[in-house]
Amino acid sequence: MALLLMALPLVALAHGISEADRQSMLDGGYLRYIGLGASHMLTGYDHLLFLLGMVFFLTSFKDVARFVTVFTLVHCITLIFATYFKITWNFYLVDAIIAISVIYKGFDNNGGFQKYFDMKSPNLLAAVFGFGLLHGFGLSTRLQQLPLGDDNTSMLLRILSFNLGVEIGQIAALTVMVGLLAFWRHRPSFKRFSFAANMGLIYAGVYLLFMQLHGYQHDASPDSFRFPAEEHQPIHEDMDIKNSTDASRNAL
Numbered sequence: 001m002a003l004l005l006m007a008l009p010l011v012a013l014a015h016g017i018s019e020a021d022r023q024s025m026l027d028g029g030y031l032r033y034i035g036l037g038a039s040h041m042l043t044g045y046d047h048l049l050f051l052l053g054m055v056f057f058l059t060s061f062k063d064v065a066r067f068v069t070v071f072t073l074v075h076c077i078t079l080i081f082a083t084y085f086k087i088t089w090n091f092y093l094v095d096a097i098i099a100i101s102v103i104y105k106g107f108d109n110n111g112g113f114q115k116y117f118d119m120k121s122p123n124l125l126a127a128v129f130g131f132g133l134l135h136g137f138g139l140s141t142r143l144q145q146l147p148l149g150d151d152n153t154s155m156l157l158r159i160l161s162f163n164l165g166v167e168i169g170q171i172a173a174l175t176v177m178v179g180l181l182a183f184w185r186h187r188p189s190f191k192r193f194s195f196a197a198n199m200g201l202i203y204a205g206v207y208l209l210f211m212q213l214h215g216y217q218h219d220a221s222p223d224s225f226r227f228p229a230e231e232h233q234p235i236h237e238d239m240d241i242k243n244s245t246d247a248s249r250n251a252l
Contacts, residue, residue, distance in 0.1 A: 022147040030161040033146075037165020040142065042173060046098045046208055047135055051170070052177055053105030053201050054128060056194070059185065064178055071128050072170065075136030076163055082140040083148070083159045091141040092216035098138045099208035101131040106201030109194075139166060 025032060041047060054071065058064045082088065104127070107113075113121045143162050148155045184190050 025147050026149055030157055033158045033161035034165035034168070036146070037162040037167075038169035038172075039165075040139070041166045041169030044139075045204075046095060046102060046138075047170075048173055049102045049201055049204055049208075050098070050105055050131065050135065051174060053102065053109055053198070055174065055178055056105075056109055056181065056198065064174075067125065067128050068170075068174060070125060071132040071135075072167060074129050074132035075139065076167075078133050078136030079139045079143070079163050079166070080159055082137055083143050084156060086144065088141050088144050089137075090216065091138070091145075092212045092219065094134075094138045094141050096209050096212035096216070098131075098135060099205050099212060101134060102205030102208065103202050104131075104205075106198040106205060109198040109201070 051071075054067055055064055058067065108121050108124075108127075111121075113119050143159065146162075148158050
């Protein structure tokens with residue numbers, strides 16, 4: 001969990017794409033979009049944290065396959081259709097809601113509904129279905145900031161290529177997660193620290209939520225496409241320039 005939190009500033013997708021770079025992406029072929037999809041999933045800490053929470057207590061391959069299949073199918077639906085029909089929203093706000101899904105899963109894994117609301121947990125399959133749609137929409141908001149071309153057929157193929165890359169990245173991430181959890185589950189420390197691990201999910205989700213809300217409030221160009229590590233720079237750089245200018249004027 002600590003390693004995931006340390007990796008939060010990392011990125012997969014290029015922001016601030018020049019016209020030359022955009023054309024280069026269009027000319028680069030569909031493999032480039034597959035690579036972008038895979039790298040986005042592998043560095044998409046909000047998606048990875050939700051997946052970790054989803055499979056945390058699943059002990060059989062059948063259960064893992066069932067929930068992962070539902071999550072995959074529904075996020076493919078919103079990723080493909082929202083992108084193709086250009087349905088979008090501010091990506092900071094979408095990612096903020098996705099952060100809430102991480103909080104939800106950690107809360108649910110720790111029996112929060114039973115402890116605090118005296119009720120059974122909501123149906124996990126239904127929750128995975130709903131959050132899968134949301135995660136797919138989050139992927140779509142990012143993809144729509146990439147050059148996809150004007151030809152409908154080529155655009156659809158680029159969307160499908162990106163989606164294929166996302167699924168490849170997801171399979172790779174899940175393979176590692178399920179393997180490590182299966183190994184850890186047979187250790188005495190699993191029972192002792194599983195609660196703390198899911199509290200870590202909750203704290204990470206809260207951190208992501210406030211990070212996205214901060215970005216939404218401070219980003220001077222919310223529709224631009226920049227590295228997340230740079231997403232908070234423009235407004236602060238503007239403030240630094242303004243402060244330097246004011247200081248120079250005062251000195252004169």
